[in-house]
Amino acid sequence: LLAHGNVAQFACKVDRVVLNAMAMSAALPPDICAFGESSAIVFGEADPPLHASLRRLLSLVTEAGPKKTPLYDEHVRLGAKIVPFAGWLMPVQYTSIVEEHRAVRNDVGIFDISHMGQLIVEGAGAREWLNAMLTNNIDKLDVGMGQYTFLLNERGGIIDDLIVYRVGEQKFLLIVNAARADEDFAWLQNHLKEGRSPDRPGGRPSFANATAGKLETVVPCELTNRSANFGGVAIQGPRVVELFRELFGKDIEPPTRNYIADFRFDEMTVSVARTGYTGEDGIEVFFRTIDAVKFWNGALEKGKPLGIKPCGLGARDTLRLEMCYPLNGSDLSPDRNPIEAGLGFFVDLSKPNFIGRDALLKTKEIGPREKLVPFRMKEKGPPPRPHYVVFQNDQRTGEVTSGTLSPSLNWGVGMAYVSAAHAKIGAEIDIEIRSQKFPATIEKKPLYRKSEK
Amino acid sequence: MNVPDDLLYTETHEWIKREGENVRVGITDHAQSELTDVVYVELPKMDRQANAKEAIAVVESVKAASDIYAPVKGTVAEVNKALEADPGLINREPYGQGWIFVLKIDNADDLKQLKDAEAYRKQIG
Numbered sequence: 304l305l306a307h308g309n310v311a312q313f314a315c316k317v318d319r320v321v322l323n324a325m326a327m328s329a330a331l332p333p334d335i336c337a338f339g340e341s342s343a344i345v346f347g348e349a350d351p352p353l354h355a356s357l358r359r360l361l362s363l364v365t366e367a368g369p370k371k372t373p374l375y376d377e378h379v380r381l382g383a384k385i386v387p388f389a390g391w392l393m394p395v396q397y398t399s400i401v402e403e404h405r406a407v408r409n410d411v412g413i414f415d416i417s418h419m420g421q422l423i424v425e426g427a428g429a430r431e432w433l434n435a436m437l438t439n440n441i442d443k444l445d446v447g448m449g450q451y452t453f454l455l456n457e458r459g460g461i462i463d464d465l466i467v468y469r470v471g472e473q474k475f476l477l478i479v480n481a482a483r484a485d486e487d488f489a490w491l492q493n494h495l496k497e498g499r500s501p502d503r504p505g506g507r508p509s510f511a512n513a514t515a516g517k518l519e520t521v522v523p524c525e526l527t528n529r530s531a532n533f534g535g536v537a538i539q540g541p542r543v544v545e546l547f548r549e550l551f552g553k554d555i556e557p558p559t560r561n562y563i564a565d566f567r568f569d570e571m572t573v574s575v576a577r578t579g580y581t582g583e584d585g586i587e588v589f590f591r592t593i594d595a596v597k598f599w600n601g602a603l604e605k606g607k608p609l610g611i612k613p614c615g616l617g618a619r620d621t622l623r624l625e626m627c628y629p630l631n632g633s634d635l636s637p638d639r640n641p642i643e644a645g646l647g648f649f650v651d652l653s654k655p656n657f658i659g660r661d662a663l664l665k666t667k668e669i670g671p672r673e674k675l676v677p678f679r680m681k682e683k684g685p686p687p688r689p690h691y692v693v694f695q696n697d698q699r700t701g702e703v704t705s706g707t708l709s710p711s712l713n714w715g716v717g718m719a720y721v722s723a724a725h726a727k728i729g730a731e732i733d734i735e736i737r738s739q740k741f742p743a744t745i746e747k748k749p750l751y752r753k754s755e756k
Numbered sequence: 757m758n759v760p761d762d763l764l765y766t767e768t769h770e771w772i773k774r775e776g777e778n779v780r781v782g783i784t785d786h787a788q789s790e791l792t793d794v795v796y797v798e799l800p801k802m803d804r805q806a807n808a809k810e811a812i813a814v815v816e817s818v819k820a821a822s823d824i825y826a827p828v829k830g831t832v833a834e835v836n837k838a839l840e841a842d843p844g845l846i847n848r849e850p851y852g853q854g855w856i857f858v859l860k861i862d863n864a865d866d867l868k869q870l871k872d873a874e875a876y877r878k879q880i881g
Contacts, residue, residue, distance in 0.1 A: 384790075400818045401793045617819050685796045685816055708795040708818055737798070737814065 372417035373534050373595035389482035391418040394615040403618035404710040410610035411542040417534030420484025422477040426524030440651040444469040447562050455659030460637040468563045480631045488528045534595040539585030542609045549605040582626035625751035627677045634704045643671040674726035680715035681742040687717040687734050694733040695725045716750045758785040765876035772827045782855040786880045791817040794846045799835040828866035834858035
């Protein structure tokens with residue numbers, strides 16, 4: 304009995320804001336994420352100019368063993384099955400993926416997302432600089448609001464997908480994928496350094512024209528990796544607002560969708576964002592590492608009457624796939640751009656410059672070669688899995704990037720890259736599973752809607 | 757974890773029950789609990805001949821597909837059609853209604869290669 308599926312290939316992901324960027328100006332406390340400082344100051348004078356790949360190599364040597372989140376012992380105590388994921392030891396499930404999945408669809412579930420990276424960009428030039436680094440338009444963000452966005456390479460390929468929150472007038476919090484956190488940080492750091500004025504060698508890093516690489520206005524901003532000192536949980540499901548009030552107070556309003564704000568719980572300050580990666584109403588809570596266990600256990604206790612369940616990466620993956628939220632490393636990669644992935648909505652090509660813009664304009668002009676499409680099996684049968692080959696009229700046309708049996712639909716669903724010419728909603732495709740072809744239909748997003756239950 | 761004394765076992769977590777010239781085969785309680793949520797079973801074809809350790813069936817959980825191996829050389833004599841409609845039987849009754857196939861064995865001596873309950877218990881710790 305040997306698993307040849309993708310057990311270790313589970314989601315770890317930016318919990319994601321999808322559309323619905325209804326900018327309602329909520330009344331926000333003035334000190335949003337004020338506690339979000341970290342001791343890890345990044346730009347020492349003696350900081351050697353390490354190349355990103357060398358950095359990765361070094362981190363492999365020095366951090367050979369997988370890391371544990373501050374909640375690791377709690378997961379073990381709850382009987383979770385632990386798997387290595389993106390350099391971390393993470394719970395894949397506590398009781399059953401299907402049970403945990405249903406808890407989120409019907410009641411409420413809590414996920415450890417402490418493995419995700421947390422970066423802070425702060426300073427008078429932060430807004431302008433991030434707008435040159437990321438695809439979405441930062442200028443659309445009021446203080447306290449977040450948006451889904453991409454970090455691209457020069458070819459327009461996706462280094463990471465993330466959520467950036469504007470937590471202050473000149474301060475931004477980036478929640479990035481665990482597997483990419485070090486790489487993102489090194490990439491951003493290198494770009495900041497390029498912008499450092501040569502005649503001010505000891506000066507503050509500054510903003511440079513991202514596409515031309517030439518120095519423009521010298522506007523300071525600072526990049527900090529606070530990942531080691533901060534953790535987080537996602538609390539997701541239709542009963543999340545009830546739980547929010549149990550935790551923070553009967554009369555306290557949760558942030559509006561896509562917003563983030565600070566709240567007090569049991570003598571600690573936490574940041575709560577109304578975002579998620581499940582398609583249900585939900586919040587993501589970020590706290591100091593030392594507060595992690597207290598918050599986790601507090602939420603489990605207060606959530607008990609609401610039917611809360613601790614949920615692992617397995618359920619996180621099935622939940623996000625039903626919604627067609629992409630998983631970096633499976634659906635997204637440095638060789639895929641947001642247009643191919645069907646996520647052009649989160650790219651603002653009207654911005655004058657950001658890394659990858661030229662490549663995306665070209666893709667837009669000639670059209671993408673392949674497109675990421677959701678599909679649904681036509682018959683009850685074996686569930687699709689990543690890397691299964693897709694055929695259309697007996698021609699190989701693509702490859703499955705995500706696939707599973709949807710617990711909500713009790714049916715095989717997935718996403719695949721297929722040649723753009725064939726990527727039409729309603730088109731019939733075949734998925735090859737163990738040398739046999741099984742028919743499927745290209746669907747529109749999402750694969751699961753609440754009313755279909 | 758339930759490891760019945762009257763069965764034989766493989767390293768790959770199949771259980772084997774001797775029934776005259778045949779053996780009935782399924783996956784152990786330990787295996788089903790590791791997989792959890794079995795959602796699909798691909799049964800072997802009737803009359804298929806298989807060598808020991810040849811993959812002849814597939815059990816799929818939500819998270820992965822796993823091969824099931826013939827424990828000894830033989831011919832498929834019976835398959836559990838009930839699993840097509842209710843693959844969860846493997847989770848609920850791994851040693852009962854969750855059996856997967858029956859093999860007519862070529863040589864009863866081959867069974868001596870298999871583990872007894874004690875050896876399997878030791879393997880899964």
